[in-house]
Amino acid sequence: MDTFKAKILPAGETCLFVDFGEKIDMKINSLVQGLKRALTEKPFEGMRELVPTYRSLSVYFDPLTVDLKALNERLATELETVADVLDDEKTSASEIRVPVFFGGEFGPDLGDVAEHTKLTVEEVIKRYCESPLYCFMNGFTPGFPYLGGMDKSLETPRLKNPREFIPANSVAIGGAQAGAYSIASPGGWRIIGRVPYELYDPNRDPAVAIQAGMWVRFYPVDMARYKEIEEQAKAGTYKIEYGQRGAVA
Amino acid sequence: MKLTIQSPGPLTTVQDLGRWGWQAIGMPVSGAMDAPALVRGNILLGNPDGAAGLEMTMTGPTVSFDGDGAVAITGADLQPRINSTPVANWTVLNVKSGDVLSFAGACGKGFRAYLCVSGGVDVPPVMGSRSTYMKAKIGGLEGRKLAKDDVLMTGEGGSFVVGATCPENLRPDYSNAPLRTVLGPQDDYIKPEGIKTFFESEYKISSSSDRMGTRMEGDKLIEHVKGPDIVSDAIPMGAVQIPGQGLPIVMMADRQTTGGYVKIGVVHAIDVARLSQFMPGSSVRFTKITQEQGIEISKSEANMLNMLRAHVAQAHSRPAAPPVGAGGGHSQQQSGAMNIIVNGEKFFVTWERLS
Numbered sequence: 001m002d003t004f005k006a007k008i009l010p011a012g013e014t015c016l017f018v019d020f021g022e023k024i025d026m027k028i029n030s031l032v033q034g035l036k037r038a039l040t041e042k043p044f045e046g047m048r049e050l051v052p053t054y055r056s057l058s059v060y061f062d063p064l065t066v067d068l069k070a071l072n073e074r075l076a077t078e079l080e081t082v083a084d085v086l087d088d089e090k091t092s093a094s095e096i097r098v099p100v101f102f103g104g105e106f107g108p109d110l111g112d113v114a115e116h117t118k119l120t121v122e123e124v125i126k127r128y129c130e131s132p133l134y135c136f137m138n139g140f141t142p143g144f145p146y147l148g149g150m151d152k153s154l155e156t157p158r159l160k161n162p163r164e165f166i167p168a169n170s171v172a173i174g175g176a177q178a179g180a181y182s183i184a185s186p187g188g189w190r191i192i193g194r195v196p197y198e199l200y201d202p203n204r205d206p207a208v209a210i211q212a213g214m215w216v217r218f219y220p221v222d223m224a225r226y227k228e229i230e231e232q233a234k235a236g237t238y239k240i241e242y243g244q245r246g247a248v249a
Numbered sequence: 250m251k252l253t254i255q256s257p258g259p260l261t262t263v264q265d266l267g268r269w270g271w272q273a274i275g276m277p278v279s280g281a282m283d284a285p286a287l288v289r290g291n292i293l294l295g296n297p298d299g300a301a302g303l304e305m306t307m308t309g310p311t312v313s314f315d316g317d318g319a320v321a322i323t324g325a326d327l328q329p330r331i332n333s334t335p336v337a338n339w340t341v342l343n344v345k346s347g348d349v350l351s352f353a354g355a356c357g358k359g360f361r362a363y364l365c366v367s368g369g370v371d372v373p374p375v376m377g378s379r380s381t382y383m384k385a386k387i388g389g390l391e392g393r394k395l396a397k398d399d400v401l402m403t404g405e406g407g408s409f410v411v412g413a414t415c416p417e418n419l420r421p422d423y424s425n426a427p428l429r430t431v432l433g434p435q436d437d438y439i440k441p442e443g444i445k446t447f448f449e450s451e452y453k454i455s456s457s458s459d460r461m462g463t464r465m466e467g468d469k470l471i472e473h474v475k476g477p478d479i480v481s482d483a484i485p486m487g488a489v490q491i492p493g494q495g496l497p498i499v500m501m502a503d504r505q506t507t508g509g510y511v512k513i514g515v516v517h518a519i520d521v522a523r524l525s526q527f528m529p530g531s532s533v534r535f536t537k538i539t540q541e542q543g544i545e546i547s548k549s550e551a552n553m554l555n556m557l558r559a560h561v562a563q564a565h566s567r568p569a570a571p572p573v574g575a576g577g578g579h580s581q582q583q584s585g586a587m588n589i590i591v592n593g594e595k596f597f598v599t600w601e602r603l604s
Contacts, residue, residue, distance in 0.1 A: 056483070
């Protein structure tokens with residue numbers, strides 16, 4: 001493993017940031033996830049919440065019960081072994097398979113993406129679905145997944161004038177990143193399709209379908225299958241397709 | 250007890266202490282802006298610290314009650330009235346069916362007040378919290394600010410003593426003392442002169458501040474070493490972002506979970522609550538503390554809350570004692586209400602002095 005120098009930084013009286021380096025990078029993000037896993041498996045006294053981002057893990061604690069010195073020592077110790085978790089991550093990473101209806105009124109920018117990338121619509125869909133997408137973090141709005149690893153040939157700049165309304169569950173391209181609008185919101189990413197179920201549903205467990213640290217594989221469905229899944233999701237019988245990475249669905 | 254909103258005021262929302270535990274999936278925490286005020290109201294009423302109340306702003310709402318119960322109004326003085334008669338803040342008040350609570354409005358010190366009710370406001374919790382987060386339309390009542398004719402029910406109350414009050418020395422500090430700030434996590438992205446500017450400047454609260462962030466205006470700009478953008482990371486409560494224009498934005502209850510601006514420091518939660526009461530145009534400064542000092546401040550706040558709990562317990566042991574600091578001059582309490590348990594059954598009892 002490459003050497004790295006993680007920093008433990010103060011972030012007010014309730015938080016420490018463990019910063020692995022200012023880069024959008026799989027290895028850095030795997031270390032973030034690895035540390036998160038280590039702390040989740042063996043929480044420290046006063047642990048409140050762990051927030052993984054592209055490049056750091058924010059460790060929130062209760063200032064009334066935390067032993068700050070002990071926590072700093074614990075984090076330093078975890079950082080010595082977090083590499084092993086990274087190796088483990090490679091073999092046991094989870095993957096979500098997500099059905100998408102591409103184009104039409106659900107994907108109004110699919111044609112523009114094809115034109116910009118000089119690919120056919122079919123080729124855009126194929127390359128999008130074959131990209132080894134990885135969810136670096138959730139942010140922006142509840143459940144919005146920031147996905148890295150999109151096929152470089154699909155890069156398309158964001159809209160100059162962001163839309164005021166993008167329907168929930170819209171699948172999108174924003175520059176070099178892929179993503180999906182988890183709730184209806186304004187936004188400037190290119191909308192190419194839609195998922196037939198709620199990517200964010202506060203009354204479901206899990207509330208958020210695509211979570212940080214997961215591999216993501218989109219696959220195309222026709223309108224009949226889209227409607228079918230939509231019905232099942234509404235009835236509460238649809239099961240989100242989680243599995244191990246590389247496993248055959 | 251049932252609460253009916255006769256007029257909502259400019260911004261009235263249901264809030265508790267926030268939706269903790271979901272920032273990893275991008276869910277903002279939300280919750281009361283002046284959490285120490287909400288907690289004190291709940292302690293007075295014998296509620297759990299995090300029971301939901303109404304966060305009211307500026308001119309406040311008008312609320313009518315069905316059923317008997319108790320309320321406490323804390324935070325900024327919005328000049329509350331029950332049936333047009335002025336009533337005390339920071340005090341357990343008895344309300345009866347048909348009573349109407351209204352406000353004359355903010356009068357200088359702060360503009361957010363909390364209507365705490367015995368049993369708390371009972372809306373369905375979403376992901377463990379009743380806090381309203383308007384952007385995602387969740388929590389509170391249908392995820393929105395309250396409107397005319399909205400109806401809210403209260404939960405089952407604990408025991409309280411009408412007239413019990415939070416002594417002045419146990420109330421939050423609403424002075425304009427500098428905001429105590431721990432440097433980091435990205436203070437090294439700011440030029441040393443910029444750090445100096447940050448702690449030496451007097452800023453004015455911008456009018457474009459909201460539940461998400463408090464923007465500052467000032468003359469001297471803070472310069473970055475490389476620029477204001479970072480690869481996104483988390484935003485704790487009170488984080489002070491320095492975007493490209495070089496002026497601080499303090500991130501408040503409805504802040505997004507992650508963001509891409511340099512964070513010079515983090516304001517202590519107690520001072521974030523105090524800041525939430527500063528009117529646009531008010532002056533504010535920052536002062537440096539260490540993380541350890543920040544933890545000590547949290548502990549002294551916890552200590553104050555424990556003293557208030559002890560004070561309330563004392564009021565229980567002397568139920569007919571005159572209300573402290575309220576009703577000016579009354580030597581004896583004239584009426585009251587309490588929950589009592591007899592043979593395991595719970596009763597709500599109101600009483601009135603006849604002689």
